Amino acid sequence: MGEFELISRFFAAAPCAQGGEGIALGIGDDCALLALPAGEQLAVSTDTLVAGVHFADPCDPFLLGQRSLAVAVSDLAAMGANPLAFTLALTTPSVDIDWLQRYAQGLNAMAQSCGVGLVGGDTTRGPLSLTLTVFGSVPAGQALTRSGARPGDxxxxxxxxxxxxxxxxxxxxxxxxxxxxxxxxxxxxxxxxxxxxxxxxxxxxxxxxxxxxxxxxxxxxxxxxxxxxxxxxxxxxxxxxxxxxxxxxxxxxxxxxxxxxxxxxxxxxxxxxxxxxxxxxxxxxxxxxxxxxxxxxxxxxxxxxxxxxxxxxxxxxxxxx
Amino acid sequence: MGEFELISRFFAAAPCAQGGEGIALGIGDDCALLALPAGEQLAVSTDTLVAGVHFADPCDPFLLGQRSLAVAVSDLAAMGANPLAFTLALTTPSVDIDWLQRYAQGLNAMAQSCGVGLVGGDTTRGPLSLTLTVFGSVPAGQALTRSGARPGDxxxxxxxxxxxxxxxxxxxxxxxxxxxxxxxxxxxxxxxxxxxxxxxxxxxxxxxxxxxxxxxxxxxxxxxxxxxxxxxxxxxxxxxxxxxxxxxxxxxxxxxxxxxxxxxxxxxxxxxxxxxxxxxxxxxxxxxxxxxxxxxxxxxxxxxxxxxxxxxxxxxxxxxx
Incomplete structure (x- = not known):
C-alpha cells in the first residue's frame, strides 16, 4: 500500500465519510452514488484553493479544513439547495500525518455543521492545493439563480x-x-x-x-x-x-x-x-x-x-x- | 475582467459547455443543476492529474485534454452509468491562449465521444494541475460495484x-x-x-x-x-x-x-x-x-x-x- 493510498484510507475513515441521507454508496468504489428525492435536481459547484494564492502556506490546517469546505458549500446556499455531499481532491507535496489529521478535523467540523458527507475524491502528490466539489438538491424550478432580478426589487x-x-x-x-x-x-x-x-x-x-x-x-x-x-x-x-x-x-x-x-x-x-x-x-x-x-x-x-x-x-x- | 475570468469565459464558450440532456443549468451561476431520470441515481467520480506526476510537462495540450477527461469518464463506465456531465478545475501558472485552445479542443473531442457536457468548475493560478469531476446516471440498484463477485464466476x-x-x-x-x-x-x-x-x-x-x-x-x-x-x-x-x-x-x-x-x-x-x-x-x-x-x-x-x-x-x- 502506497502512502497516498494511506491518505485515501485516512479520509475514508473520517466521521464525515460515514454516509448520510441521500448517499447510496460512499467512498471506495469507482464512483459514489447519490439518490435525490423525487422531483429534485442536483446542484453542483467546484472550488479550488491553491497554497500561496488562496491561502498562506503554512497555515493552520484545521482552519483550512473548515474554510475550504465552507467556501464551496456557500454556493449551495446561494442556490437555495439542501446540502448533500462533497468530494475532496487533495494534492500535497508530502504525507504529513499531523497535518492531515488536523485538516480532516476542520473538514469534519464544517461538514457536520453544514450537513454534508464526504463521498469520494482523489489524493495525489504535487504542490499543495484543494479542489472540493459540493452536491445539494433543490426542487425542480425552485433554485435561486442570478437571472431573475426585476426593476423595483x-x-x-x-x-x-x-x-x-x-x-x-x-x-x-x-x-x-x-x-x-x-x-x-x-x-x-x-x-x-x-x-x-x-x-x-x-x-x-x-x-x-x-x-x-x-x-x-x-x-x-x-x-x-x-x-x-x-x-x-x-x-x-x-x-x-x-x-x-x-x-x-x-x-x-x-x-x-x-x-x-x-x-x-x-x-x-x-x-x-x-x-x-x-x-x-x-x-x-x-x-x-x-x-x-x-x-x-x-x-x-x-x-x-x-x-x-x-x-x-x-x-x-x-x-x- | 481579470485574465482568469477570461479563461472561464473561454471554457464557457466551448462546444462541450453548450448543454445537453439532463443539464438543467450549465456554466455561469453559483451551481450547475442536473436533472436525473426518475428512479435513477447519480454516479460521481473525481480525478486529479498533476503536471510532472501524472503527465509530462510540457506535453501536447490537445492530447492532455482528451486523456484528462477519458480517465475520469472511465469510472462512469466501470459503474455501468450513463455519462451526463463534468466539471473542470484548472490550475495553471499563466494564461497561454494557444495552450488553452488546444486543451479545450482535446477536451471537446473526448466530451463529444463520451456524451458529456461541461457544466462548471474553477480556474485558478498555480502549478499546472487538472481536477475533473464526472457525473452519470444509473437506475437505482443497477450500478456495477466491486463487491458482488462470487466463487465460480x-x-x-x-x-x-x-x-x-x-x-x-x-x-x-x-x-x-x-x-x-x-x-x-x-x-x-x-x-x-x-x-x-x-x-x-x-x-x-x-x-x-x-x-x-x-x-x-x-x-x-x-x-x-x-x-x-x-x-x-x-x-x-x-x-x-x-x-x-x-x-x-x-x-x-x-x-x-x-x-x-x-x-x-x-x-x-x-x-x-x-x-x-x-x-x-x-x-x-x-x-x-x-x-x-x-x-x-x-x-x-x-x-x-x-x-x-x-x-x-x-x-x-x-x-x-
Whole structure:
C-alpha cells in the first residue's frame, strides 16, 4: 500500500465519510452514488484553493479544513439547495500525518455543521492545493439563480460585509489588535458560515441570489448582467461590524465591504412585499439598495450622489497572501 | 475582467459547455443543476492529474485534454452509468491562449465521444494541475460495484492490456519505433476510450466491475477485497496487442499487462451463464481467470503454477515521467 493510498484510507475513515441521507454508496468504489428525492435536481459547484494564492502556506490546517469546505458549500446556499455531499481532491507535496489529521478535523467540523458527507475524491502528490466539489438538491424550478432580478426589487444582503477582507492583515501577520477585534474578524475569515438556512428561506421569495466571494460590487455586477438590470447600492446602508469599524475605521470598512472578497454572505433581490415576511421570520435581511432598469452597478452616497469606483473587486489570484 | 475570468469565459464558450440532456443549468451561476431520470441515481467520480506526476510537462495540450477527461469518464463506465456531465478545475501558472485552445479542443473531442457536457468548475493560478469531476446516471440498484463477485464466476477484461504502460518509453521520448508500433500504443495512452457501452451491457450480468487504472493485479486486488473472494488470473490468457508484443516482447508485455497502469479497460466478474449472451452480442469479453473462495489475487502460469509477484501495481506518484 502506497502512502497516498494511506491518505485515501485516512479520509475514508473520517466521521464525515460515514454516509448520510441521500448517499447510496460512499467512498471506495469507482464512483459514489447519490439518490435525490423525487422531483429534485442536483446542484453542483467546484472550488479550488491553491497554497500561496488562496491561502498562506503554512497555515493552520484545521482552519483550512473548515474554510475550504465552507467556501464551496456557500454556493449551495446561494442556490437555495439542501446540502448533500462533497468530494475532496487533495494534492500535497508530502504525507504529513499531523497535518492531515488536523485538516480532516476542520473538514469534519464544517461538514457536520453544514450537513454534508464526504463521498469520494482523489489524493495525489504535487504542490499543495484543494479542489472540493459540493452536491445539494433543490426542487425542480425552485433554485435561486442570478437571472431573475426585476426593476423595483429590493437589493439585500444576509449579514455584515467586509469582515474577511478586514481580517487579511491579521491572517498575514501584518497587524495585531485586541482580541475583541481579532476574534470575530479571524472567525469570519477562517470559518465562514454558509447561509444555508437563509437560502432555503429565500426559495419562492428572492428573484435572484448569489454568495459574495469576489466583493459586493463585483458580485452585484454578475446579478445585473445575468438579469439585464441595474443594481443600485446605497453606501450608507452597508451593514458593518463593530470589530471591522474599530479595526480600520469607517472609510476603509466601506471599501472592504464593497470590494473585499471572501464574505460568503448572500446577496439577493426580492419584491418589497417579501421583506416583511422574511423579517418577521427573524431572517437576517439587510436592505442595501434596489433594482432599476438599465445595466451595471451604481454606488450612491447618503446624498444620492454617484460614487461608483472604477475597480470593483479583487482578482482571485491577487487576493492573498 | 481579470485574465482568469477570461479563461472561464473561454471554457464557457466551448462546444462541450453548450448543454445537453439532463443539464438543467450549465456554466455561469453559483451551481450547475442536473436533472436525473426518475428512479435513477447519480454516479460521481473525481480525478486529479498533476503536471510532472501524472503527465509530462510540457506535453501536447490537445492530447492532455482528451486523456484528462477519458480517465475520469472511465469510472462512469466501470459503474455501468450513463455519462451526463463534468466539471473542470484548472490550475495553471499563466494564461497561454494557444495552450488553452488546444486543451479545450482535446477536451471537446473526448466530451463529444463520451456524451458529456461541461457544466462548471474553477480556474485558478498555480502549478499546472487538472481536477475533473464526472457525473452519470444509473437506475437505482443497477450500478456495477466491486463487491458482488462470487466463487465460480469468470474473471474477464474488456480489451487488450498493457498498451499504455508499454507506450510510456515513447511518451517520455526514451525510445523510438516504427509507426505500426508507436501509433496504436500512443493512441491508447493519450486517448483511451472509456468502455461506456460495455459498462451498460454488463448491467444485470456482471457481478463486479472496475476500470483498470493501477494495473490488473492491483485492481483485481480491490475487487477481491471488496467482494471477500480470491481472484485467480491465468497469465497465458491475457489479451496482448500485436504492437505491444512487437515493441517489448512477450515477457515484458505480460509484465505491462499485469502491473502497468492506465489501461482504462474494464475488469469484471460474471457467472459463466452470462458469457455466451455477451459474446453473441459481440461485446469485447476476454476470460482471463476465475473467482474462488478465499482472498487476494493469485497468478497462475500455463501449467497452473503459482507465479504471483510480490509487488502488484504502480503507485500513482511513481508513474510518469
Amino acid at each position: 429590493l437589493l439585500c444582503v444576509g449579514g455584515e460585509l467586509g469582515n474577511a477582507a478586514g481580517a487579511l492583515p491579521l491572517v498575514l501577520g501584518q497587524r495585531t489588535a485586541d482580541a475583541a477585534i481579532t476574534e470575530p474578524l479571524l472567525a469570519h475569515y477562517w470559518s465562514p458560515q454558509p447561509q444555508l438556512a437563509l437560502g432555503l428561506a429565500l426559495r419562492g421569495k428572492a428573484t435572484a441570489a448569489m454568495d459574495i466571494s469576489d466583493g459586493l460590487l463585483a458580485d452585484c455586477g454578475h446579478i445585473a448582467k445575468a438579469s439585464a438590470v441595474r443594481l443600485v447600492v446605497e453606501r450608507h446602508r452597508l451593514p458593518l461590524s463593530t470589530a471591522l469599524l474599530a479595526f480600520v475605521g469607517e472609510d476603509q470598512a466601506r471599501v472592504a465591504a464593497l470590494s473585499g472578497g471572501d464574505d460568503y454572505v448572500l446577496a439577493f433581490t426580492l419584491p418589497a412585499s417579501q421583506l416583511v415576511p422574511l423579517q418577521a421570520g427573524n431572517w437576517p435581511v439587510h436592505v442595501i439598495g434596489r433594482v432599476e432598469a438599465g445595466q451595471g452597478v451604481t454606488l450612491l452616497d447618503a446624498n444620492g450622489q454617484d460614487v461608483t469606483p472604477a475597480v470593483r473587486g479583487y482578482q482571485h489570484f491577487r487576493r492573498a497572501p | 469468470l474473471l474477464c477484461v474488456g480489451g487488450e492490456l498493457g498498451n499504455a504502460a508499454g507506450a510510456l518509453p515513447l511518451v517520455l521520448g526514451q525510445r523510438t519505433a516504427d509507426a505500426a508500433i508507436t501509433e496504436p500504443l500512443l493512441a491508447h495512452y493519450w486517448s483511451p476510450q472509456p468502455q461506456l457501452a460495455l459498462g451498460l451491457a454488463l448491467r444485470g450480468k456482471a457481478t463486479a466491475a472496475m476500470d483498470i487504472s493501477d494495473g490488473l493485479l492491483a485492481d483485481c486486488g480491490h475487487i477481491a477485497k471488496a467482494s471477500a473472494v480470491r481472484l485467480v488470473v491465468e497469465r497465458h490468457r491475457l489479451p496482448l496487442s500485436t504492437a505491444l508484443l512487437a515493441f517489448v516482447g512477450e515477457d515484458q508485455a505480460r509484465v505491462a499487462a499485469l502491473s502497468g497502469g492506465d489501461d482504462y479497460v474494464l475488469a469484471f466478474t460474471l457467472p459463466a451463464s452470462q458469457l455466451v449472451p455477451l459474446q453473441a452480442g459481440n461485446w469485447p469479453v476476454h476470460v482471463i481467470g476465475r473467482v474462488e473462495a478465499g482472498q487476494g489475487v493469485t497468478l497462475l502460469d500455463a501449467n497452473g503454477q503459482d507465479v504471483t509477484p510480490a509487488v502488484r501495481g504502480y503507485q500513482h506518484f511513481r508513474r510518469a515521467p
